[in-house]
Amino acid sequence: MSWFVYILRCGDGTLYTGITDDVDRRLAAHRAGRGAKYTRGRGPLELCYTEAQPDKPAALRRELALKKLRREQKEKLIQTWHRSAR
DSSP states (O other): OOEEEEEEEOTTSOEEEEEESOHHHHHHHHHTTOSOGGGTTOOSOEEEEEEEESSHHHHHHHHHHHHTSOHHHHHHHHHHHHHHHO
16 A cells, blocks of 8 residues: 655645645545644645655655755745646
């Protein structure tokens, strides 16, 4: 089973990074106010980035690495992902 690291853009412009084994289900939970406490009340939420990982420990390591990036680095990663998704 694959795990995913994802980045959400919140309505206030901030970025939230998390992990899940089902991106669609997790995004729906965030939008319904049942996701992370940070995202509650910060809608609308836009999925900006996903990255598959082989297992949960790998996803947790990658999440930590992404959270350590500066905002500019995260924005560059998001832009690259959007271009490749077309």
